[in-house]
Amino acid sequence: MLMADDEIPQPASPMVPSLTIQTCTGCHGPAGNSLSSAIPSIAGLPRDYLREVMGDYRHGGRFSTVMGRLAQAYSDEQVAQLADYFSRQTFKRHKQSVDWDQAFKGKQLHRLYCRQCHGDLNRAPEPGSPVLNGRWMDYLRWTLQDYLLGVSQADEEMSGALTRLVRRHGEQGLDALVHYYGSARPKSKSSE
Numbered sequence: 796m797l798m799a800d801d802e803i804p805q806p807a808s809p810m811v812p813s814l815t816i817q818t819c820t821g822c823h824g825p826a827g828n829s830l831s832s833a834i835p836s837i838a839g840l841p842r843d844y845l846r847e848v849m850g851d852y853r854h855g856g857r858f859s860t861v862m863g864r865l866a867q868a869y870s871d872e873q874v875a876q877l878a879d880y881f882s883r884q885t886f887k888r889h890k891q892s893v894d895w896d897q898a899f900k901g902k903q904l905h906r907l908y909c910r911q912c913h914g915d916l917n918r919a920p921e922p923g924s925p926v927l928n929g930r931w932m933d934y935l936r937w938t939l940q941d942y943l944l945g946v947s948q949a950d951e952e953m954s955g956a957l958t959r960l961v962r963r964h965g966e967q968g969l970d971a972l973v974h975y976y977g978s979a980r981p982k983s984k985s986s987e
């Protein structure tokens with residue numbers, strides 16, 4: 796049945812069709828907060844970062860199990876809208892089981908090697924760098940391995956920082972970092 800023009804609901808602003816968002820939230824969790832430690836949360840990641848990563852998945856340059864194929868299905872415009880939507884969502888941390896000695900060591904390493912770009916609980920990351928505190932530990936572990944194996948390419952400065960870290964502190968250094976990132980607890984007012 797036809798409606799008069801003025802009865803057709805018009806979105807107030809350009810919005811991503813909710814079906815497209817639902818494709819993503821099926822894996823990445825409600826509003827992009829993943830419930831699985833194998834799948835990264837994408838809520839609240841920087842808009843430019845989200846766009847860039849989707850491009851990397853599409854063109855290679857970032858290793859993936861599923862995103863490489865999936866990213867092909869979206870136009871630049873859709874990716875921009877998705878990035879806009881997910882960057883506006885609030886990131887939620889989950890309680891993870893950590894070794895506190897490792898986390899303490901990881902904190903020192905983070906300050907020396909990673910904080911200048913990725914920030915931490917007291918300092919916002921540089922634009923374009925994703926936050927690491929509170930991210931899923933399994934996801935971080937695998938993602939770091941992908942950079943080290945060279946199947947994902949980080950920019951030169953970040954590669955340099957990772958290489959120096961591993962040369963001086965070995966795989967244990969990486970593990971300590973992952974425990975530190977996992978040690979960021981959910982905000983107290985959250986229900987988790």
Ligand code: HEC
Nearest residue numbers: 818819821822833834835837845848859860861862863877
């Ligand atoms: C079938 C499950 C699945 C679906 C559907 C899915 N993702 Fe993913 N996503 C993953 C997995 C798993 C990863 C980790 C990389 C990999 O192995 O593919 C990932 C990684 C990402 C990352 C990188 C996050 C980071 O921290 O760098 C972004 C961004 C992303 N997905 C966006 C999206 C968007 C946008 C959609 C919807 C169009 C979507 N994903 C749909 C499973 C999924």
Ligand code: HEC
Nearest residue numbers: 908909912923924925938939948949950952953956957960
């Ligand atoms: C010079 C700035 C810089 C430094 C130093 C740096 N990074 Fe990064 N890092 C980035 C940027 C930019 C990205 C996103 C783009 C990319 O993948 O290259 C990133 C991406 C990442 C990711 C992927 C996150 C995700 O959501 O998938 C991880 C994990 C990471 N960095 C860990 C580290 C660790 C650990 C250190 C310290 C040893 C470090 N980085 C040092 C800039 C930096």
